[in-house]
Amino acid sequence: xxxxxxxxxxxxxxxxxxxxxxxxxxxxxxxxxxxxxxxxxxxxxxxxxxxxxxxxxxxxxxxxxxxxxxxxxxxxxxxxxxxxxxxxxxxxxxxxxxxxxxxxxxxxxxxxxxxxxxxxxxxxxxxxxxxxxxxxxxxxxxxxxxxxxxxxxxxxxxxxxxxxxxxxxxxxxxxxxxxxxxxxxxxxxxxxxxxxxxxxxxxxxxxxxxxxxxxxxxxxxxxxxxxxxxxxxxxxxxxxxxxxxxxxxxxxxxxxxxxxxxxxxxxxxxxxxxxxxxxxxxxxxxxxxxxx
Amino acid sequence: xxxxxxxxxxxxxxxxxxxxxxxxxxxxxxxxxxxxxxxxxxxxxxxxxxxxxxxxxxxxxxxxxxxxxxxxxxxxxxxxxxxxxxxxxxxxxxxxxxxxxxxxxxxxxxxxxxxxxxxxxxxxxxxxxxxxxxxxxxxxxxxxxxxxxxxxxxxxxxxxxxxxxxxxxxxxxxxxxxxxxxxxxxxxxxxxxxxxxxxxxxxxxxxxxxxxxxxxxxxxxxxxxxxxxxxxxxxxxxxxxxxxxxxxxxxxxxxxxxxxxxxxxxxxxxxxxxxxxxxxxxxxxxxxxxxxxxxxxxxxxxxxxxxxxxxxxxxxxxxxxxxxxxxxxxxxxxxxxxxxxxxxxxxxxxxxxxxxxxxxxxxxxxxxxxxxxxxxxxxxxxxxxxxxxxxxxxxxxxxxxx
Numbered sequence: 001x002x003x004x005x006x007x008x009x010x011x012x013x014x015x016x017x018x019x020x021x022x023x024x025x026x027x028x029x030x031x032x033x034x035x036x037x038x039x040x041x042x043x044x045x046x047x048x049x050x051x052x053x054x055x056x057x058x059x060x061x062x063x064x065x066x067x068x069x070x071x072x073x074x075x076x077x078x079x080x081x082x083x084x085x086x087x088x089x090x091x092x093x094x095x096x097x098x099x100x101x102x103x104x105x106x107x108x109x110x111x112x113x114x115x116x117x118x119x120x121x122x123x124x125x126x127x128x129x130x131x132x133x134x135x136x137x138x139x140x141x142x143x144x145x146x147x148x149x150x151x152x153x154x155x156x157x158x159x160x161x162x163x164x165x166x167x168x169x170x171x172x173x174x175x176x177x178x179x180x181x182x183x184x185x186x187x188x189x190x191x192x193x194x195x196x197x198x199x200x201x202x203x204x205x206x207x208x209x210x211x212x213x214x215x216x217x218x219x220x221x222x223x224x225x226x227x228x229x230x231x232x233x234x235x236x237x238x239x240x241x242x243x244x245x246x247x248x249x250x251x252x253x254x255x256x257x258x259x260x261x262x263x264x265x266x267x268x269x270x271x272x273x274x275x276x277x278x279x280x281x282x283x284x285x286x287x288x289x290x291x292x
Numbered sequence: 293x294x295x296x297x298x299x300x301x302x303x304x305x306x307x308x309x310x311x312x313x314x315x316x317x318x319x320x321x322x323x324x325x326x327x328x329x330x331x332x333x334x335x336x337x338x339x340x341x342x343x344x345x346x347x348x349x350x351x352x353x354x355x356x357x358x359x360x361x362x363x364x365x366x367x368x369x370x371x372x373x374x375x376x377x378x379x380x381x382x383x384x385x386x387x388x389x390x391x392x393x394x395x396x397x398x399x400x401x402x403x404x405x406x407x408x409x410x411x412x413x414x415x416x417x418x419x420x421x422x423x424x425x426x427x428x429x430x431x432x433x434x435x436x437x438x439x440x441x442x443x444x445x446x447x448x449x450x451x452x453x454x455x456x457x458x459x460x461x462x463x464x465x466x467x468x469x470x471x472x473x474x475x476x477x478x479x480x481x482x483x484x485x486x487x488x489x490x491x492x493x494x495x496x497x498x499x500x501x502x503x504x505x506x507x508x509x510x511x512x513x514x515x516x517x518x519x520x521x522x523x524x525x526x527x528x529x530x531x532x533x534x535x536x537x538x539x540x541x542x543x544x545x546x547x548x549x550x551x552x553x554x555x556x557x558x559x560x561x562x563x564x565x566x567x568x569x570x571x572x573x574x575x576x577x578x579x580x581x582x583x584x585x586x587x588x589x590x591x592x593x594x595x596x597x598x599x600x601x602x603x604x605x606x607x608x609x610x611x612x613x614x615x616x617x618x619x620x621x622x623x624x625x626x627x628x629x630x631x632x633x634x635x636x637x638x639x640x641x642x643x644x645x646x647x648x649x650x651x652x653x654x655x656x657x658x659x660x661x662x663x664x665x666x667x668x669x670x671x672x673x674x675x676x677x678x679x680x681x682x683x684x685x686x687x688x689x690x691x692x693x694x
Contacts, residue, residue, distance in 0.1 A: 045643055047341070086498055088425035089408075089417040108411055109404020111344035112424050116498045120643045123341050124404065129332030132404035215642050217501050225510060226498045227421050233490070233513070234426070244483035247371050251475060254373040 197221020321660010362388020596626015
């Protein structure tokens with residue numbers, strides 16, 4: 001599943017932000033705060049206490065609509081998420097419905113997911129002394145997957161039908177249909193179709209995405225290359241085991257001659273030590289440097 | 293099996309002026325650790341949402357890289373049986389042991405939920421796609437290997453000590469078993485080391501958009517492995533020289549100089565990989581951008597690689613404790629700078645607002661860990677049969693750390 005965001009329809013009401021805060025159990029902005037436009041003065045990124053933010057960008061020349069474009073930022077729920085590939089204990093997981101979820105019980109707080117995420121979305125609760133967690137949008141996974149809610153809270157809250165929840169393939173078809181129908185209203189680019197290997201969240205815009213704070217992350221999914229190399233090196237553990245075998249062979253081939261070993265045996269009352277571990281004593285070179 | 297090995301002196305307190313300075317640094321480090329523990333990461337570090345990894349992680353990665361001397365020495369002495377270098381095997385083992393141990397200390401400070409550090413052991417949490425999982429498993433295994441390799445050293449201290457005959461017999465039995473297992477342990481140690489030294493580089497392959505193209509390469513793992521192998525002997529030589537200086541021994545320059553003959557050879561292999569990779573990826577264009585990154589890259593390659601590599605070509609350098617020490621230190625600094633470049637300076641998040649500079653607490657804990665490492669190294673060398681001939685040479689007072 002996924003969400004199609006049509007940026008041309010968003011008027012910056014930030015109802016999605018409020019709904020998200022409510023659903024996540026964070027501080028909910030009041031009606032007065034939602035109407036306060038001063039929040040748009042500078043770009044706000046999602047934080048450990050806010051999974052989504054709406055920012056305002058100047059539409060610039062040659063764009064449809066008013067003088068501003070509002071952009072909702074949140075976890076894009078990659079098809080092949082780098083955070084999940086990074087997490088060494090599997091706390092980050094891509095669920096069947098597309099959500100990328102986080103399991104605080106598994107997490108040890110290494111923050112590799114934050115390093116790996118090309119969209120720079122996961123946030124850390126540095127201020128929590130005893131049990132800090134990674135924080136990011138969960139796509140309301142627990143509620144949507146259990147059927148408690150039909151769609152994520154932000155989608156439900158949007159009064160402008162700017163967010164559409166549905167099957168990713170259908171949303172993509174719909175996005176391209178809209179571009180085809182109104183080629184003058186949209187740039188011919190669905191952000192998220194190929195970005196970082198494709199994401200569950202898809203964006204339509206009238207203004208080129210690089211002017212709206214969207215990161216240029218390339219089309220390759222970061223785990224593709226990284227996992228291919230790693231699984232090549234660890235191919236069924238054959239290369240590591242073969243490497244150890246080569247080392248063992250070298251150890252056996254270069255073993256010291258029997259003569260000095262026999263001497264060791266003579267001054268040793270214990271069983272003869274294995275060849276490799278022989279001669280821990282009297283390093284030749286130290287003789288010259290023994291004295292102060 | 294080492295009847296000829298002299299039983300070293302008992303503990304003599306490290307109370308010289310240099311040692312006292314190290315005690316002070318280590319003490320401040322402990323305070324910093326306590327502060328981190330009770331007040332959390334936000335109060336003690338300058339880490340941010342854009343820069344989740346700081347100098348504690350660099351300390352981990354650098355300590356592990358420098359501790360590579362443990363496995364390269366084990367390889368040359370125990371696998372390839374170059375008996376000539378036997379004298380450095382145990383000091384190198386202690387260095388690696390402490391390097392990895394303190395890397396774990398720094399890591400525990402850095403982890404938000406350090407009490408979950410053991411989670412990768414649980415099969416239910418295995419995540420084989422993660423380079424860090426590979427590192428975690430290997431570091432745990434290698435730490436075990438290092439302590440097993442230390443067992444014979446530990447036991448030899450007590451085997452023939454008349455004061456505790458029963459304990460001595462236990463140690464003798466353990467020693468016999470450990471010695472028998474040693475060939476397997478050495479092979480495993482070298483094998484595991486190669487795996488995680490490379491995986492530490494592979495960690496950053498997952499961040500192609502953030503790591504500067506001067507360092508981002510699919511063969512980052514190979515470069516990390518080769519540089520770790522390269523810096524192994526220089527670290528061992530440097531530590532040995534420092535040990536001799538602290539213990540007032542005359543360094544065995546013939547042996548150390550001969551070991552240093554490998555260095556220019558290893559440096560040129562690493563350089564060949566690095567320059568070859570650069571020319572294939574055509575990343576040399578970034579050298580001209582006169583940025584922080586291009587400067588530190590040049591510093592890393594010229595000051596920390598070419599210069600010491602050329603230095604060690606000369607017999608005069610290899611036979612002089614001071615010059616050889618400088619060359620080895622440069623190589624060590626070069627590798628530390630390389631790790632810093634890959635994990636911090638070359639790491640450029642696109643949404644950054646401010647760059648990361650380490651906090652006082654972060655510095656204090658890092659420096660304190662290194663100081664404690666030096667003190668412990670010095671104490672272990674004195675307590676256990678690590679450097680042969682130590683007892684005779686130091687029958688007088690001992691002063692100073694190293």
